[in-house]
Amino acid sequence: MPKIVDHDARRREIVAAVWALIARRGLGAVTMRDLAAEAGYANGALAPYFHSKDEILQAAFQHAVESTNVRAEKAIGDATGLVALRRLCHEIMPLDERRLLEARVVVAFWDRALHDPRMAAVHASAMDQWRQRMSQCLAQARAAGEIADDPRDEQSADTLLAALTGFQVNALLVPHATTPARQQAALDGLLAAL
Amino acid sequence: MPKIVDHDARRREIVAAVWALIARRGLGAVTMRDLAAEAGYANGALAPYFHSKDEILQAAFQHAVESTNVRAEKAIGDATGLVALRRLCHEIMPLDERRLLEARVVVAFWDRALHDPRMAAVHASAMDQWRQRMSQCLAQARAAGEIADDPRDEQSADTLLAALTGFQVNALLVPHATTPARQQAALDGLLAAL
Numbered sequence: 210m211p212k213i214v215d216h217d218a219r220r221r222e223i224v225a226a227v228w229a230l231i232a233r234r235g236l237g238a239v240t241m242r243d244l245a246a247e248a249g250y251a252n253g254a255l256a257p258y259f260h261s262k263d264e265i266l267q268a269a270f271q272h273a274v275e276s277t278n279v280r281a282e283k284a285i286g287d288a289t290g291l292v293a294l295r296r297l298c299h300e301i302m303p304l305d306e307r308r309l310l311e312a313r314v315v316v317a318f319w320d321r322a323l324h325d326p327r328m329a330a331v332h333a334s335a336m337d338q339w340r341q342r343m344s345q346c347l348a349q350a351r352a353a354g355e356i357a358d359d360p361r362d363e364q365s366a367d368t369l370l371a372a373l374t375g376f377q378v379n380a381l382l383v384p385h386a387t388t389p390a391r392q393q394a395a396l397d398g399l400l401a402a403l
Numbered sequence: 404m405p406k407i408v409d410h411d412a413r414r415r416e417i418v419a420a421v422w423a424l425i426a427r428r429g430l431g432a433v434t435m436r437d438l439a440a441e442a443g444y445a446n447g448a449l450a451p452y453f454h455s456k457d458e459i460l461q462a463a464f465q466h467a468v469e470s471t472n473v474r475a476e477k478a479i480g481d482a483t484g485l486v487a488l489r490r491l492c493h494e495i496m497p498l499d500e501r502r503l504l505e506a507r508v509v510v511a512f513w514d515r516a517l518h519d520p521r522m523a524a525v526h527a528s529a530m531d532q533w534r535q536r537m538s539q540c541l542a543q544a545r546a547a548g549e550i551a552d553d554p555r556d557e558q559s560a561d562t563l564l565a566a567l568t569g570f571q572v573n574a575l576l577v578p579h580a581t582t583p584a585r586q587q588a589a590l591d592g593l594l595a596a597l
Contacts, residue, residue, distance in 0.1 A: 234518075235517060235518045237518075238518070313517055316513050316514055316517055317514050317517065319510050319513075319514070319572055319576065320510055320511050320513070320514035322576055323429060323507055323510055323511065323575060323576075324428075324429045324431075324432070329575075329576045332572075332576045332577065333576060333577040333579075333580075336573065336576075336577050336580065337577075337580075340580070361592070363585070364585070364588050364589055364592050365592075367580065367581070367585050367586075367588070367589045368566060368589040368592055368593060370569065370573065371565070371566040371567075371568075371569030371570050371573060371581075371586075371589060372562060372565040372566045372569055373565075373569065374565075374568070374569030374572050374573060375564065375565030375566055375567065375568030375569035375570075376565050376569075378513055378526075378568050378572075379530065379564065379565060379568055381517060381523075382513065382516055382517075382523045382526045382527055382530075383526065383527045383530050383531075385527075386527075386530065386531075386534070386561065387561070387565075391557070391558070391561050392561075392565075394558050394561070395558055395561045395562040395565060398555070398558050398559075398562055398596070399562060399596075402592070402593075402596035
């Protein structure tokens, strides 16, 4: 009998191996051969899993989002309300080398998504997921009396998501003005304004 | 005598003619021939002005920034303080079709800038310019008693710039949650928190 291979698991293994190479060198500068080599595959052996570099980029974006969510839920633990919201935001923000690499994947992905509605939907889905998690934290914070009893959660989530999205760009392209300390000070100001 | 041609003026004319084509179709999908045709030039005639599509993209980014600044100073007029700050932010935000097209140029430019420090410096320079203008408005607002006498201008500018940068992305990729009304509500919240 042929060995049973879990196709999705294999795709995830490949992406876990190659995403940082895409982040460091850029999608334009790496070939399918480079990506196969990074994953320990022979040239051409990625074909059953990915048809193009764009498919790998999309999987790398989803990998970055899922890694963020795993880290966030671990950091949040049993916390609720504003504490949970701050921890969620910290995991989305590019505060360390790993997350700066993830941000490079994210920015590259946006450029491709401009001209591919399916890719745009993948970004929108990540945003919607974070918006829902934020709304949950805000509802907990309101129930606990941590924030004003003022139903502006949509606006609060819009503002946080815009700022977190902007940090991805500015931490890479304006690092001197987007240090971890300054990102965190800005976030603290946004949370205090709630 | 040969006709004297203002090289920089010609470059600006070309960019004014082609930037929207890059925005609509994406840099990858247009050729130097397409760009020349859009500007009314024969194939090859752009070579004295631009050596590559990336050079044209960089000029298109600068064109978007300069157009924003011209619109902003016109909108600001004699206004100062928070009124001026709101008008500046409104001109940076992708609130209409023209500015949504500009945002497409901006997002495409970021992707290239990830791997080109000179291009990153062009983005950083635009951010620094807006930061200075914001600081000026905040100082006026403080002198007029419009905002708290609390020296957190750096943090305020960081937050505004992050949110305005994020809107560029989300207005394109999550338009249902980044309408002009929702962008403006988020901005009003940020200004009210000052």
